[in-house]
Amino acid sequence: MDERVLALCELSNDMLFHKIPREQLPFYVDESLKAGRETARTLAGRDVLELYRESGIAIREGGSGKRSYGLILRGQATMGKEGCSVEIYRDSIEALSLHSGGDGEAALTYDEALRVHLAHEYFHFWEYQNDCSVVERLPAVTTLSVLGLHRKARINRCGEVAAHAFAKELLNLPDLPNLYDYRYLIDTGAMERAAFDRLCAEMAALLPAE
Numbered sequence: 001m002d003e004r005v006l007a008l009c010e011l012s013n014d015m016l017f018h019k020i021p022r023e024q025l026p027f028y029v030d031e032s033l034k035a036g037r038e039t040a041r042t043l044a045g046r047d048v049l050e051l052y053r054e055s056g057i058a059i060r061e062g063g064s065g066k067r068s069y070g071l072i073l074r075g076q077a078t079m080g081k082e083g084c085s086v087e088i089y090r091d092s093i094e095a096l097s098l099h100s101g102g103d104g105e106a107a108l109t110y111d112e113a114l115r116v117h118l119a120h121e122y123f124h125f126w127e128y129q130n131d132c133s134v135v136e137r138l139p140a141v142t143t144l145s146v147l148g149l150h151r152k153a154r155i156n157r158c159g160e161v162a163a164h165a166f167a168k169e170l171l172n173l174p175d176l177p178n179l180y181d182y183r184y185l186i187d188t189g190a191m192e193r194a195a196f197d198r199l200c201a202e203m204a205a206l207l208p209a210e
Contacts, residue, residue: 001103001200003168004029006176007161008203014157019141025206028138032158035134036123036165043170048119057125058085059118077121079128086121093117099187100180108180116177119167124159126166134162 007029011017020028043051052059062076074092078085093113101107108116127133140152164176185191 001175001179002204003033003165003176004207005200005203006178007033007164008206009182009199010161010164010176010178011155011157012199012203014155016141016143016153016155017157019143019153020155021141022206024141026208028155028158029161029207031138032134032161033165035137036162036167037169039123039126039162040166040169046170048115048122048170051122052118055122055125055129056083057122058083060085060087062087062089074117075121077124079125084125084128086118088114088117095188096180096184099184102183102187105174113180115171116167116173116180119170120163120177123163123166127159133159135159 004026008025011020011025011028011032049059074089074096076087076089078087094110096117097108097110097113099107100113135154135156135158138155138158140154142150143153144151160178161176164178167173167177168175182191182196186193186196
């Protein structure tokens, strides 16, 4: 599936998505994808678990990832001066693996789903350790203009797009891994396939043809 469309689907979840001028959408999409992809290429051929060990990032298995309002968490990352760690919610990873198939593709195994999540989080650890946030590198957007004064803010979901691109490149995935999230929602009845197709069509219409 077109990764630029999937990237824009991710960006559309940002609270400030509507503040991005339409003509600048391709820039935010392409630069976010590029940041994740290029970082992964510096680590080509490396195993994500090995990267965690070398970086001293602890992986712990936690309890349930279920939260209120239907929110499902697959893990929780902690970054600080005292060290970095990621807590994995096994039940949520298992649920993702069970419901990640579709469009003729087999579902992920538990190990594959785990590695997707770990690769995504590793990119954020990399940003933290290198003081190189994708969100901070990209221009802020104007959220309010009054009497010549401008309030600006950054698009936080750009970091998520970059992390998706990193995971895709590092693990040699066929698509951006947020596609697995949408398949999970569709397969569990939380989202209709028609709604996803409409979303993709809407996002594709916002991007110029390559």
